[in-house]
Structure formats: structure tokens, C-alpha cells
Amino acid sequence: xxxxxxxxxxxxxxxxxxxxxxxxxxxxxxxxxxxxxxxxxxxxxxxxxxxxxxxxxxxxxxxxxxxxxxxxxxxxxxxxxxxxxxxxxxxxxxxxxxxxxxxxxxxxxxxxxxxxxxxxxxxxxxxxxxxxxxxxxxxxxxxxxxxxxxxxxxxxxxxxxxxxxxxxxxxxxxxxxxxxxxxxxxxxxxxxxxxxxxxxxxxxxxxxxxxxxxxxxxxxxxxxxxxxxxxxxxxxxxxxxxxxxxxxxxxxxxxxxxxxxxxxxxxxxxxxxxxxxxxxxxxxxxxxxxxxxxxxxxxxxxxxxxxxxxxxxxxxxxxxxxxxxxxxxxxxxxxxxxxxxxxxxxxxxxxxxxxxxxxxxxxxxxxxxxxxxxxxxxxxxxxxxxxxxxxxxxxxxx
Amino acid sequence: xxxxxxxxxxxxxxxxxxxxxxxxxxxxxxxxxxxxxxxxxxxxxxxxxxxxxxxxxxxxxxxxxxxxxxxxxxxxxxxxxxxxxxxxxxxxxxxxxxxxxxxxxxxxxxxxxxxxxxxxxxxxxxxxxxxxxxxxxxxxxxxxxxxxxxxxxxxxxxxxxxxxxxxxxxxxxxxxxxxxxxxxxxxxxxxxxxxxxx
Numbered sequence: 001x002x003x004x005x006x007x008x009x010x011x012x013x014x015x016x017x018x019x020x021x022x023x024x025x026x027x028x029x030x031x032x033x034x035x036x037x038x039x040x041x042x043x044x045x046x047x048x049x050x051x052x053x054x055x056x057x058x059x060x061x062x063x064x065x066x067x068x069x070x071x072x073x074x075x076x077x078x079x080x081x082x083x084x085x086x087x088x089x090x091x092x093x094x095x096x097x098x099x100x101x102x103x104x105x106x107x108x109x110x111x112x113x114x115x116x117x118x119x120x121x122x123x124x125x126x127x128x129x130x131x132x133x134x135x136x137x138x139x140x141x142x143x144x145x146x147x148x149x150x151x152x153x154x155x156x157x158x159x160x161x162x163x164x165x166x167x168x169x170x171x172x173x174x175x176x177x178x179x180x181x182x183x184x185x186x187x188x189x190x191x192x193x194x195x196x197x198x199x200x201x202x203x204x205x206x207x208x209x210x211x212x213x214x215x216x217x218x219x220x221x222x223x224x225x226x227x228x229x230x231x232x233x234x235x236x237x238x239x240x241x242x243x244x245x246x247x248x249x250x251x252x253x254x255x256x257x258x259x260x261x262x263x264x265x266x267x268x269x270x271x272x273x274x275x276x277x278x279x280x281x282x283x284x285x286x287x288x289x290x291x292x293x294x295x296x297x298x299x300x301x302x303x304x305x306x307x308x309x310x311x312x313x314x315x316x317x318x319x320x321x322x323x324x325x326x327x328x329x330x331x332x333x334x335x336x337x338x339x340x341x342x343x344x345x346x347x348x349x350x351x352x353x354x355x356x357x358x359x360x361x362x363x364x365x366x367x368x369x370x371x372x373x374x375x376x377x378x379x380x381x382x383x384x385x386x387x388x389x390x391x392x393x394x395x396x397x398x
Numbered sequence: 399x400x401x402x403x404x405x406x407x408x409x410x411x412x413x414x415x416x417x418x419x420x421x422x423x424x425x426x427x428x429x430x431x432x433x434x435x436x437x438x439x440x441x442x443x444x445x446x447x448x449x450x451x452x453x454x455x456x457x458x459x460x461x462x463x464x465x466x467x468x469x470x471x472x473x474x475x476x477x478x479x480x481x482x483x484x485x486x487x488x489x490x491x492x493x494x495x496x497x498x499x500x501x502x503x504x505x506x507x508x509x510x511x512x513x514x515x516x517x518x519x520x521x522x523x524x525x526x527x528x529x530x531x532x533x534x535x536x537x538x539x540x541x542x543x544x545x546x547x548x549x550x551x552x553x554x555x556x557x558x559x560x561x562x563x564x565x566x567x568x569x570x571x572x573x574x575x576x577x578x579x580x581x582x583x584x585x586x587x588x589x590x591x592x593x594x595x596x
Contacts (some may be wrong), residue, residue, distance in 0.1 A: 024462070044455075044456055044457065044458040044460075045455075045457070045458050045459075045460040045461045046461050046464070047460040047461055047464050047498070048455055048460065051489075051493055052493070055489070055490050055493055057493070076464060076467075078486070143465070144461055145461045145464060145465065145467045146464060171465075172440050172465070173440070173461055173462045173463075173464070173465030173466070174462065175459060175461060175462065176458075177458060178436075178437075178458070181437075182437075182438075183436070187437065187438050267572075372463030
């Protein structure tokens with residue numbers, strides 16, 4: 001171990017399975033190996049993560065993919081420039097419905113195929129139409145934060161299934177730790193949230209995960225390393241050391257032989273604090289028990305260039321913000337969104353000769369944007385306006 | 399705005415919430431409601447229709463408010479969080495105090511400032527009280543430990559209470575440790591050696 005070369009770095013995280021890279025980098029000495037002294041801070045809300053990063057309590061933090069974009073656009077808070085120079089993984093979310101709603105869906109389609117978004121979406125649309133006809137209450141779906149990939153992928157899937165978000169179903173927000181209880185008490189009918197909460201709902205027989213994020217679009221951004229742009233510019237060496245150590249931690253998390261130990265570490269009350277059993281379920285991709293998790297893994301920490309923060313991923317999130325009326329489209333806004341995800345900094349930190357980068361470049365076209373959405377659609381990051389105009393269900397009009 | 403604005407306080411800590419409610423009433427805000435149960439928070443807030451919401455930063459329901467105010471169409475009027483570039487200093491002070499505020503657009507800035515200032519000062523008062531209480535508790539616990547250690551030493555070494563105390567203090571000084579920590583190690587050692595406790 002080398003002695004700390006830099007001033008102490010404060011990092012914020014939310015207790016979720018995908019906070020693993022931070023926790024492992026600290027626990028397994030990856031930060032220390034790269035001359036970093038890091039203090040981790042467990043937070044209770046994404047709003048706190050944002051505020052504490054803005055006001056310098058944290059130098060960087062685990063953030064939901066859209067959060068740094070929202071900060072740059074001044075949505076919901078001060079307009080503060082932020083960047084995401086690294087992604088913390090891919091996948092890791094699931095859409096879970098209550099056991100009652102699942103029973104309804106099975107009633108309309110006895111051959112319901114969990115893990116198949118087209119099939120499950122059709123059954124849900126039928127249930128919603130029947131409910132409407134019978135004058136029943138609207139279904140309520142919960143997410144944890146407005147500017148989250150959960151929110152946007154859930155909306156994407158509903159819209160592609162012919163269900164209009166905000167018209168045919170209502171949205172609410174519930175803190176992750178209260179999701180399972182809210183489902184149990186019938187305050188919500190379903191949710192889209194990071195692990196281990198879908199696994200816990202399944203384990204407690206309160207709900208069932210019906211599709212995963214990777215079923216919808218395996219290339220979708222999930223959590224990122226977010227930080228203020230001015231801090232990153234003033235401390236490029238610390239940023240690089242953070243990226244290199246987190247990348248090593250992600251590789252450690254990815255290795256199948258480490259998954260058991262990872263589940264044990266995460267289950268500590270200092271970190272995620274739920275049973276290792278529920279955490280293992282998400283680490284091994286068995287969140288939707290009977291469903292196939294398609295060709296893409298349920299979650300990856302490092303495989304498939306999972307840590308490369310493609311600017312196109314940021315642009316897709318921007319397109320969804322516009323789509324659902326969270327921001328009005330402008331060419332200026334588009335430019336801002338384009339500059340948030342920073343593959344150049346990730347590449348700089350790892351050294352431009354890194355084999356990961358060559359592989360990542362090769363993956364970009366195949367794995368991320370073209371033809372990988374479950375409904376057959378593609379996203380062309382070079383023509384966001386055309387993409388927006390092509391979306392049938394949308395608050396955007398050209 | 400002439401009528402007193404409706405203020406909702408979301409805080410699971412009974413004492414702190416009471417201190418804040420008092421402060422707000424003293425400042426002339428009569429319409430204060432406190433929510434301790436955050437189940438179905440969005441529905442509760444829609445029916446209360448608050449002008450200002452004060453929430454503690456340890457409350458995960460902050461993200462529910464963000465959803466409600468930024469994106470959701472379930473609130474009938476435009477609502478914005480009390481933060482624009484000029485409020486930066488106050489927001490920072492609020493964060494240090496452990497509190498955050500959400501405010502309806504159009505509410506007079508001075509009134510908002512009074513409410514947020516009250517929240518900051520009452521949260522700080524509470525933290526100070528808690529720190530003092532914690533200190534008093536530690537002091538009491540320390541005193542008990544020292545008494546017990548003195549008893550053990552008096553019994554084992556047949557020395558007076560003053561002598562036992564002097565010995566403890568001298569050891570603490572040479573080892574650069576707290577008196578109570580040395581006393582605790584005497585108790586532990588005595589327990590391990592099966593010594594009779596006095």
C-alpha cells in the first residue's frame with residue numbers, strides 16, 4: 001500500500017447493490033493502492049447526494065445517470081456544472097408488480113412470460129384497459145427519484161406497450177427502503193428500483209419482478225460517478241486515481257468467484273444492510289426467478305465496457321427528459337447534455353492503450369445504441385431531434 | 399400574502415419537531431402541521447396543500463418531495479424549492495443544520511427567509527441540546543466507572559480512596575488516556591482475573 005498522495009476525498013453513496021464499486025474499492029484497498037484516502041458517506045436520499053456534492057461536502061458521489069445532466073440543466077435545483085467521467089455498471093434494476101396485479105396479468109394471459117417485455121407489457125395494457133372499463137382506480141407505479149434511469153426506462157416500456165404514463169397510470173416516489181412495505185400495504189401497484197429491493201419483494205412474497213432493465217435496453221446508463229466540473233478540472237490527478245481504483249473494484253465485483261464475499265460485505269449494516277441472500281439473488285441475476293434474463297446479464301459491474309460513460313447514453317437520458325416534459329428541448333440544452341458523460345476522461349485515466357478501451361470502442365455500435373431496444377427501435381446519438389420526433393407517445397412536439 | 403402560510407414540518411424526531419413548531423408559532427406562523435408518519439406522503443401533502451415544507455435531511459422522504467415538486471402533475475400549483483443562486487448561503491447553512499425547505503412559488507421572500515431561518519436556528523438548538531445531553535450522560539457513566547475502579551483498587555491493594563484516585567489519575571496521565579478508560583481497564587482486568595467486585 002502506498003501512502004496517501006492526495007488530500008482526503010469524501011464520497012457519497014446510497015445503500016444499493018450497485019454502490020458495490022465504492023465499498024469494494026475502500027474495503028479491498030483499491031483506493032489506497034492508488035494513493036487515495038477516501039471517506040465514504042452513506043446517504044438517505046438522492047437529493048442529499050446532489051446537495052452535498054454541490055456544496056462541497058462530497059467531492060464526488062454515486063449518482064443516478066440523469067442527475068449530473070439535470071444539474072447542468074438546472075432542473076430542480078441550482079444550475080451547477082457536473083460531469084460523469086465513469087459509469088459504475090449496467091443493468092441492476094427491475095420492474096416489480098404486486099402479487100395481486102401479477103394475478104390479474106396471469107388471468108388475462110395464462111402463458112405470461114416473465115422477462116419478456118413485449119409479452120408482459122401486452123398483459124399489463126389489457127389489465128389497465130379492463131380496469132378502466134370497470135371504473136377501477138388507476139394503477140400507481142413508484143420510482144425513487146424523478147431524474148433516474150428507473151423512471152425513464154419504466155416510462156419507455158409502458159409507452160412501448162401502449163400505456164400512456166401519467167394518463168393511464170400514475171407515478172409516485174417512494175424511498176427504496178419503503179418500497180416493499182408500500183407494495184404490501186397497497187399504496188402502490190408496482191415499482192422500478194435498483195437492487196436488492198425487487199429481490200426482497202420476491203423473497204417476502206409481496207411482489208414479483210416481471211422484467212429487468214437489461215430486458216428493455218442493456219446499454220442504458222444506470223449509476224455514474226458524478227462530480228462538479230470545477231472540482232474535476234482543478235484535481236485531474238485525483239479524478240484519474242478515483243477512476244483507476246474504481247475500475248479495479250468493478251473488475252473485482254464482476255469476477256464470479258468474488259460474488260459470495262461481495263454479498264457478505266454488502267449485507268453489513270454499514271453498507272446495504274439487507275440479507276446476503278437477497279443481495280446474492282441480484283448478483284447472480286436470479287431476480288426474475290422463472291423468467292429468462294435475455295441475452296444480456298441482469299447486471300454487470302465491468303463486463304461489456306460497463307464503465308465507459310458514453311456521451312450517447314447521456315443524450316438518450318436527455319431525450320427522455322424532453323420526451324416526458326421534464327425539460328424543454330433546445331439546441332443549447334442538447335449541447336449541455338452532450339458534454340456531461342465524459343468518455344475522454346475515463347480513457348485518459350486508464351491510459352489510452354488500455355485493452356478495455358479498444359474493446360469498448362468495438363462495443364459501442366453493437367451493444368449500445370442500434371437495434372438493442374427490446375421494441376426494435378434504435379437511438380442515433382447524432383440526431384436526437386429526429387429520434388424525438390419518431391416517438392409516438394411523447395410530450396415533445398417538434 | 400396576508401393569511402399565515404401553511405407550514406408542514408416532516409420530522410420523525412418528536413423533540414426536534416416540537417422545538418421547531420414552537421419557534422414557528424413564536425415567529426407568528428399559526429398554520430403549522432407536523433407529519434411524523436411519511437406513509438403515502440404525497441397524498442397527505444396534496445390534501446394539506448402546504449406553502450412551505452420543512453424536512454430533516456436524515457429523512458429519505460426528501461426524494462418524494464423532489465418527485466412531487468419537479469415532475470409530478472399531482473400538485474395543482476407550481477411549486478419550487480427554495481433555492482436560487484442568491485440563496486446559496488442560506489441553503490448551505492440549512493444543510494449544515496441538517497434541514498431543507500421546499501417552498502411554493504410566489505410566497506414572499508422575507509416570509510420564507512423567516513421560516514427557514516427559524517428552522518435553521520431551532521435545528522441547531524436541538525443539536526446543541528443533544529450534544530449537551532450526550533456529554534452529561536458520558537460524564538455520569540464515567541463517574542460510575544471511576545467509582546467502581548476505585549473500589550476494586552481499595553479492596554485489592556488495601557489503599558484509601560484518595561490513593562486509588564491518585565493512582566488512576568497518574569496512570570491516565572503517563573499513558574495519555576482518559577481517566578475513565580483507565581478505570582474501565584481496571585474493571586475489565588479485575589473481571590478477567592475473577593476478582594471480587596465491591
